[in-house]
Amino acid sequence: MGCGPPALGRDMRRTLLIGLIFLLSTTLHPVETVAVSQDGSDSESEQSSVWLRHTLSLKPADAITSTTELLVDASTGAVTVYFNGQRLVRGRAADKKAWSFDVNPLVRNGTNSVAISISAPKAEKPKLAVQLTPHKGQPQKLTNWKATSDVPPVGWQQTDFNDRDWKPADKSLLEKTEFGEIAYASWTPTGGPTRFADGRFRCRDGDHVVLIGGTFIERAQQYGHLECALNPNPAAKVTFRNLGWSGDTAFAESRGIFDTPAKGYERLIEHVRAEDPSVILVCYGQNEAMSVPVEASAASEVSKFEQQIQKLHADLQTTGAEIVFLTPHPFVRMPEPLPDATVWTSRLKQFTSPARKLGDTVHTIDLFTDFVDEMANADSVLHPSHQAMPDADQHPELIVARNSVWTDNGMHWNDAGYLAAAQVVSERLTGRKPQSPSINVDLAAKSAECVAGKLRNVTWNSSPNVILQCEVRRDLVSPFPMKVAVIGGADLRVELTAADDHEAHALRSVNLLPELSRDKREFVGTIPAEYRELAELTVQKNELYFHRWRPQNITYLFGFRKHEQGNNASEIAMFDPLIQELEAKIFEAREPKWQTVTIRTKETVEK
Numbered sequence: 001m002g003c004g005p006p007a008l009g010r011d012m013r014r015t016l017l018i019g020l021i022f023l024l025s026t027t028l029h030p031v032e033t034v035a036v037s038q039d040g041s042d043s044e045s046e047q048s049s050v051w052l053r054h055t056l057s058l059k060p061a062d063a064i065t066s067t068t069e070l071l072v073d074a075s076t077g078a079v080t081v082y083f084n085g086q087r088l089v090r091g092r093a094a095d096k097k098a099w100s101f102d103v104n105p106l107v108r109n110g111t112n113s114v115a116i117s118i119s120a121p122k123a124e125k126p127k128l129a130v131q132l133t134p135h136k137g138q139p140q141k142l143t144n145w146k147a148t149s150d151v152p153p154v155g156w157q158q159t160d161f162n163d164r165d166w167k168p169a170d171k172s173l174l175e176k177t178e179f180g181e182i183a184y185a186s187w188t189p190t191g192g193p194t195r196f197a198d199g200r201f202r203c204r205d206g207d208h209v210v211l212i213g214g215t216f217i218e219r220a221q222q223y224g225h226l227e228c229a230l231n232p233n234p235a236a237k238v239t240f241r242n243l244g245w246s247g248d249t250a251f252a253e254s255r256g257i258f259d260t261p262a263k264g265y266e267r268l269i270e271h272v273r274a275e276d277p278s279v280i281l282v283c284y285g286q287n288e289a290m291s292v293p294v295e296a297s298a299a300s301e302v303s304k305f306e307q308q309i310q311k312l313h314a315d316l317q318t319t320g321a322e323i324v325f326l327t328p329h330p331f332v333r334m335p336e337p338l339p340d341a342t343v344w345t346s347r348l349k350q351f352t353s354p355a356r357k358l359g360d361t362v363h364t365i366d367l368f369t370d371f372v373d374e375m376a377n378a379d380s381v382l383h384p385s386h387q388a389m390p391d392a393d394q395h396p397e398l399i400v401a402r403n404s405v406w407t408d409n410g411m412h413w414n415d416a417g418y419l420a421a422a423q424v425v426s427e428r429l430t431g432r433k434p435q436s437p438s439i440n441v442d443l444a445a446k447s448a449e450c451v452a453g454k455l456r457n458v459t460w461n462s463s464p465n466v467i468l469q470c471e472v473r474r475d476l477v478s479p480f481p482m483k484v485a486v487i488g489g490a491d492l493r494v495e496l497t498a499a500d501d502h503e504a505h506a507l508r509s510v511n512l513l514p515e516l517s518r519d520k521r522e523f524v525g526t527i528p529a530e531y532r533e534l535a536e537l538t539v540q541k542n543e544l545y546f547h548r549w550r551p552q553n554i555t556y557l558f559g560f561r562k563h564e565q566g567n568n569a570s571e572i573a574m575f576d577p578l579i580q581e582l583e584a585k586i587f588e589a590r591e592p593k594w595q596t597v598t599i600r601t602k603e604t605v606e607k
Contacts, residue, residue, distance in 0.1 A: 049119040049151075050173065052146070053146050053156070053166065056112055067102045069100055070088070070131075071132070071139075071179060072098065072099045075126055075128070076094050076121075076124045078093055079117070082113075085271075087274075088187035091119075100182050101187050104135065115156065115157035127173065129177065129179055145174065146166040146168060148167070153557070153570050155274070159270060160267060203231045207231075207238045209277065209278070210241045211241070211281045212282055213248070213282060213326070218246045219413070223418045225421075228422070230426055232478055234591045248287065250305060251308055257559070258560065283325070283326035285352060289328065289344060289351040290344060294343055309354045310357075313358055325358075325365070327352035327366055328368065331348070334400060335404060341409065352366065375424055379416075381434045381436055382423070386402075435480060438483035439470075439472060440487075441484065453475055454472070470596070471594045472594070475592065477592050479531045481524050481528065482524070482525040484522070491602040492521060493601070504598065507525045509521065545579055548572055548575035
C-alpha cells in the first residue's frame with residue numbers, strides 16, 4: 001500500500017488555499033520598516049527603501065579570462081545588488097567605497113539586467129552611482145533606472161520582470177557623480193568541499209536543494225517520496241524546491257509560456273539563482289530521446305543535447321552549488337492494448353551519456369542500468385508479500401502485472417512507482433541500501449536486539465499473557481515496515497503501538513521457508529504512520545511552492561497582461577510564511593518517535 005497525497009482533493013485544497021491568501025491579503029499590508037528598541041518601544045529611526053532596475057544590451061566576452069566590471073557606489077544604507085538574477089551582495093552597508101564586481105560569467109548575449117535595493121534611514125537620502133565596463137569596451141554609467149518605493153513582488157530582480165508600472169528613478173537619487181575608493185568584491189558563492197565521500201553523497205545541515213528537469217522531477221512533488229528518500233537524516237535540516245516542468249528539455253522548451261524556449265531557459269537559470277541553492281539535482285534526457293522517431297538516427301540530437309548539457313552546467317555553476325546529474329530512467333512494458341514503451345529503451349540509453357562527458361569532477365547518477373530490477377528489490381522490502389522474482393524473464397505475464405502497480409502507461413510512475421523508485425535513487429546517490437528496522441528476539445535466552453533502531457525499557461513476562469514488552473525507535477523515518485523475528489515459542493502475536501495511538505496494531509506473520517522456520521517466526525508491519533505524515537507534509541509544501549512560482553494566472557500577475565491584475569502579484573509573497581511553517585513541521589516529522597512492541601501468546605488474545 002503506497003502513501004500518496006492528502007485525502008483532500010487538489011481542487012478542494014486549492015479553494016481553501018485561495019481563501020486563506022485572500023484573508024491574509026485583507027489583514028497584511030506592506031509597511032515601512034520601523035526599528036524596535038530593546039525595551040519594546042518604537043524608536044525614532046524609521047527606514048525607507050527603494051528598489052531599482054536597469055536593463056542594457058551586452059555581448060559576452062570571447063575569453064574565459066576576460067572581465068566585465070560592474071561598479072556600484074551608494075552613499076548610505078544597506079545595499080543588495082543583483083546581475084541577471086544572481087545576487088552579488090546582500091544587505092551590505094555602504095562604506096564610502098565603490099564595490100567592483102566581475103560579472104563576466106553572468107553576461108549573456110542581448111538583454112542583461114542590474115537590480116538594486118537600498119534601505120536607509122529616512123533622514124539620510126541615499127545617492128547612487130553605477131557603472132559597467134564591458135570587455136574591451138568603454139565605461140558606461142547607468143542612468144536610466146526605473147524605481148519603486150512599494151515592496152515589489154517575487155521575481156523583481158530577474159531580467160524579464162515586467163516593470164512597466166515602475167516610474168523613472170528620482171534624479172536626486174542619481175546625483176552621485178564621483179566614485180569612492182574601489183574595493184574589489186567577490187560574489188562567486190563557494191559550496192565548500194564536495195558532499196561526496198567514497199562515492200556516497202550526504203546532505204549537510206542547512207542545505208537548500210533545487211531539483212530541475214522534466215516529467216520525472218515535476219511529478220515527484222505530487223507524492224513526496226523522492227524528497228523523503230534523499231535526506232532521511234533528522235539531524236540535517238534540508239529544504240527542497242522542485243522546479244520540474246513536465247515535457248521539458250534541457251533547452252527549456254516547455255518554459256517559454258508565450259515566449260521562446262530561449263526566454264524560458266533564461267527564466268530557469270535566474271529562478272535557480274534566486275533560490276540560492278547549495279545543491280542542484282538535474283534530470284534531463286527523456287523527452288530529448290523521444291523527439292526522434294525510434295527508427296531514425298539520433299546522432300545529431302545526442303550531439304545537440306550534449307552541448308546543451310554543457311551550457312546548462314556552466315550556467316548553473318555561477319550559483320556555487322554542487323551539481324548532480326541524474327540520467328533518465330528506462331520505461332517498462334504494459335499489458336495490451338497499451339503500447340510497448342520499451343521500444344524506446346535503446347534510444348533512452350543514448351541520452352544517458354552526455355552528462356558523463358563533463359569530467360570526473362561532475363557527478364552523474366545512473367538511473368538506467370538495472371533500475372527496474374532494483375525497484376523490484378526495494379518493493380519487496382517495502383511490501384514483503386511482493387517478493388522479487390529471481391527468474392523474472394521466464395514469467396513475462398508477472399512482470400507486466402508488477403509494472404501495472406507502478407505506472408499507468410509504462411513511462412511515468414504513480415504513487416507506488418515513485419515510492420520504489422525513490423529508494424533506488426537514494427541508494428545510488430547515497431550508497432544507503434533499503435533496510436527495514438528489525439528486532440531479533442530469543443525467548444529462551446531472554447535477549448532482544450535491534451537493527452537500524454534502538455530499544456529501551458525491555459520487560460519480560462510482565463503479565464501471564466505478555467512475554468515481552470519494550471519500546472523501539474527506528475533510526476530514520478522511512479517507509480520500510482518494522483520487522484520482528486522471534487526464536488522459540490508458538491502461537492504468538494506481535495503488536496505495535498505508536499506513542500500517540502492507544503490502539504495496538506498486530507504485525508502480520510510471514511511464512512518462512514521450511515529450512516528457516518523450524519524454531520523461528522517472523523512478523524512484519526506496514527508502511528509506518530509517521531512516514532505517511534512526513535510524505536503528506538512534503539506534498540502540501542510542494543503544492544504551496546508550486547502555486548508560488550507557477551500561479552495559474554501568471555500572465556496577469558507577471559506577464560504581458562500585468563496591467564490588468566498585476567497589483568495582485570504582491571500576494572505571491574504570502575505563500576512564503578505558509579511554506580516555512582510546513583517546513584518546520586517537516587523537520588519535526590523527520591524525528592523518529594518511540595513505539596511500543598508487545599509479544600504475547602495468541603491463545604490469551606483469542607480468549
